[in-house]
Amino acid sequence: MTEAKTRDMRVLGHRRAFSRRAFLKAGGAGLASAALLGAAGCGQEGSGQKGGGLVNRGDIRLEVVTHIPASDPFGAIVQTGTEQAQKDMGVEVNYRAPDTYDIPQIQKNFEAAIASQPNGISATIPDENAIGPLVKKAVNDGIPVVIHNGGLDFWEKYGALNFVGQKEFEGGVEAGKRMAEEGVKNALCINHYQGQLQLDQRCAGFTKGLGGGAKEIAVEGENPTQVQNAVKTALRQNPDTDGMLSLGPTSVLPLLNIFNSINKGGSLKYATFDLAPEVLKAVRDGVLLFAIDQQPFLQGYLPITFLTTYTQYRVSPVTAVPTGPLFVTKDNAQQVIKLSAEGVR
Amino acid sequence: MTQSTTEVKTRVRDVGALRRWLTRPELAAVGGAILVFAFFALVAGDSGFLTGAGTASYLEVAAQLGIVAVPVAMLMIAGEFDLSVGSMVGAAGMIIGIAIGEIGWPLWAAVLLSFVVALGVGFFNGYVVIKTGLPSFIVTLGMLFALRGLTIGFARLLTGRTQIGIGDASADSVLTSIFAGSIGDFSASILWWLALALLGTWVLQRTVFGNWIFGAGGDAIAARNVGVPVNRVKISLFMCTALSAALLAAIQVLDAGSADVLRGELVELQAIAAAVIGGVLLTGGYGSVVGALFGALIFGMVQQGIFFTGVSTDWFQVFVGVMLLVAVLFNNFIRKRASEAR
Numbered sequence: 001m002t003e004a005k006t007r008d009m010r011v012l013g014h015r016r017a018f019s020r021r022a023f024l025k026a027g028g029a030g031l032a033s034a035a036l037l038g039a040a041g042c043g044q045e046g047s048g049q050k051g052g053g054l055v056n057r058g059d060i061r062l063e064v065v066t067h068i069p070a071s072d073p074f075g076a077i078v079q080t081g082t083e084q085a086q087k088d089m090g091v092e093v094n095y096r097a098p099d100t101y102d103i104p105q106i107q108k109n110f111e112a113a114i115a116s117q118p119n120g121i122s123a124t125i126p127d128e129n130a131i132g133p134l135v136k137k138a139v140n141d142g143i144p145v146v147i148h149n150g151g152l153d154f155w156e157k158y159g160a161l162n163f164v165g166q167k168e169f170e171g172g173v174e175a176g177k178r179m180a181e182e183g184v185k186n187a188l189c190i191n192h193y194q195g196q197l198q199l200d201q202r203c204a205g206f207t208k209g210l211g212g213g214a215k216e217i218a219v220e221g222e223n224p225t226q227v228q229n230a231v232k233t234a235l236r237q238n239p240d241t242d243g244m245l246s247l248g249p250t251s252v253l254p255l256l257n258i259f260n261s262i263n264k265g266g267s268l269k270y271a272t273f274d275l276a277p278e279v280l281k282a283v284r285d286g287v288l289l290f291a292i293d294q295q296p297f298l299q300g301y302l303p304i305t306f307l308t309t310y311t312q313y314r315v316s317p318v319t320a321v322p323t324g325p326l327f328v329t330k331d332n333a334q335q336v337i338k339l340s341a342e343g344v345r
Numbered sequence: 346m347t348q349s350t351t352e353v354k355t356r357v358r359d360v361g362a363l364r365r366w367l368t369r370p371e372l373a374a375v376g377g378a379i380l381v382f383a384f385f386a387l388v389a390g391d392s393g394f395l396t397g398a399g400t401a402s403y404l405e406v407a408a409q410l411g412i413v414a415v416p417v418a419m420l421m422i423a424g425e426f427d428l429s430v431g432s433m434v435g436a437a438g439m440i441i442g443i444a445i446g447e448i449g450w451p452l453w454a455a456v457l458l459s460f461v462v463a464l465g466v467g468f469f470n471g472y473v474v475i476k477t478g479l480p481s482f483i484v485t486l487g488m489l490f491a492l493r494g495l496t497i498g499f500a501r502l503l504t505g506r507t508q509i510g511i512g513d514a515s516a517d518s519v520l521t522s523i524f525a526g527s528i529g530d531f532s533a534s535i536l537w538w539l540a541l542a543l544l545g546t547w548v549l550q551r552t553v554f555g556n557w558i559f560g561a562g563g564d565a566i567a568a569r570n571v572g573v574p575v576n577r578v579k580i581s582l583f584m585c586t587a588l589s590a591a592l593l594a595a596i597q598v599l600d601a602g603s604a605d606v607l608r609g610e611l612v613e614l615q616a617i618a619a620a621v622i623g624g625v626l627l628t629g630g631y632g633s634v635v636g637a638l639f640g641a642l643i644f645g646m647v648q649q650g651i652f653f654t655g656v657s658t659d660w661f662q663v664f665v666g667v668m669l670l671v672a673v674l675f676n677n678f679i680r681k682r683a684s685e686a687r
Contacts, residue, residue, distance in 0.1 A: 194661070223406075
């Protein structure tokens with residue numbers, strides 16, 4: 001247990017000003033963000049009109065351009081974070097999500113955002129070639145851009161102010177290592193949305209961390225029955241499988257419901273990326289080994305605060321701000337269950 | 346004069362039982378299903394495809410599609426499409442999820458509410474199609490987007506999330522066994538599928554309403570002229586397709602223990618595909634429910650089959666697409682041979 005905690009520190013510690021423990025004690029993402037905000041030098045929540053600087057808070061208008069569809073459970077939390085920041089900062093925010101993962105539509109959203117001449121843009125880079133030049137264009141137009149969620153490797157190249165998000169590949173590697181330590185040799189990596197760069201990175205990292213014995217299977221996230229049967233069959237096909245990693249709650253929820261019947265008498269180790277209340281309950285009860293949180297709330301919240309302070313005072317953090325991977329294990333799951341049900345974790 | 350006598354003779358020619366069977370709309374789909382089954386039995390027979398558990402696995406996937414495909418086939422025979430069934434699956438699932446998880450309703454009430462809403466949506470679809478005279482393709486395409494959007498919007502508004510677990514609500518309820526129970530490896534949805542197909546076949550072949558369906562799809566004006574209540578037939582069928590989507594949603598929510606706004610995407614196209622594979626004409630007026638049953642079976646076998654073959658799932662969709670095309674080509678081949686060889 002102590003070992004696990006040290007490891008958590010190692011994953012997060014060198015980039016973060018606060019430890020995981022302190023973070024959880026502080027009572028969740030909202031408070032932690034407020035603390036960060038205070039550090040950045042603007043603590044007047046929701047005042048809107050005060051604080052001096054170059055412009056009035058109430059006159060600041062920001063755009064969010066994301067690749068995550070509004071229907072995505074993960075995107076819902078990012079949006080909750082954005083809305084909270086909008087209230088706390090007293091600024092105007094326009095959130096543009098595509099209805100499906102469709103790069104041309106995301107590009108058009110981005111162009112529309114630039115054309116509206118906002119004070120700043122918070123965007124994701126799901127595809128460097130498609131979105132990178134648009135980031136550059138916005139920056140050249142004098143609009144500061146903060147990248148969140150996807151784009152860790154490219155944000156500096158296109159002149160973005162900052163990056164808030166998770167190192168997906170490293171998260172996968174860490175997950176693989178943890179599984180390997182539990183004695184897992186052959187694992188399934190369950191991909192619920194084939195063709196998504198970040199999910200591929202998670203799987204690739206997982207394979208590396210585990211030491212090579214991971215097989216990726218693609219399932220149809222929109223059909224829970226298909227997910228269940230595909231995994232049942234894959235387990236029968238690969239009888240020496242002793243571990244499973246889901247890339248998100250979409251495949252975890254249906255699988256948890258049948259986990260007893262596929263668990264081969266308890267020999268199967270199962271873990272996942274991203275949180276949901278059911279995921280956390282399963283972690284608390286020891287059904288899931290761990291869940292990897294990338295704190296999507298902060299990915300929505302922080303870019304708005306950074307862009308606000310930048311617009312008002314020309315101050316913002318200078319390096320990438322990692323929001324994950326944060327490992328939720330049996331020891332700390334209970335604390336976040338309620339927050340997850342509220343859509344902030 | 347002599348000529349016309351021969352014509353009359355030809356028209357009353359006795360058709361053999363075999364020929365009559367060969368020209369049934371569903372025959373080709375049965376052939377396609379046998380072909381797909383044989384393929385997997387040969388390629389993956391030694392890796393579990395032929396076992397009881399393997400059979401249960403593809404039957405369950407086929408059954409859940411079939412539950413929607415049966416009424417969709419009947420609606421298509423009546424000459425209309427319903428593209429909103431996939432969104433209805435997501436919407437009904439979230440209604441159940443929110444009613445139980447957020448408001449704390451008992452399971453039966455939540456399921457009942459979703460059924461009532463589904464009937465309402467189906468009625469609305471049918472009413473708009475009849476009143477405006479617009480193609481149902483367009484009307485229900487609008488509903489496809491609007492309903493999915495409403496589901497996402499309300500889910501976010503009421504819960505801040507897009508995925509909801511129903512917790513222990515599904516435990517110890519009779520409804521759970523009815524919707525999501527199982528006999529050995531075989532799930533209850535297979536029984537629902539067979540029962541609905543049986544009911545659909547009976548309605549189509551043995552009732553007045555069945556005749557009305559064929560009439561409405563064959564030539565709506567002629568049907569009206571002989572007194573068929575075309576509007577009533579179509580609206581009832583729209584309500585049936587929406588209700589079947591809600592039934593599928595209830596099964597999936599109780600089976601998976603959760604609801605998700607994205608559930609049911611593409612079900613509308615898969616159901617139409619199953620019906621067409623099963624011999625239903627896209628133009629209406631012709632087809633059978635048994636055909637749709639086998640169309641869904643082909644779909645289920647192909648979808649699950651790839652996991653038995655051990656082929657990398659990167660190729661999953663190629664596989665599904667090619668297998669479906671082959672199955673339909675084979676269908677057409679049989680149908681042609683059966684109707685040409687006189």
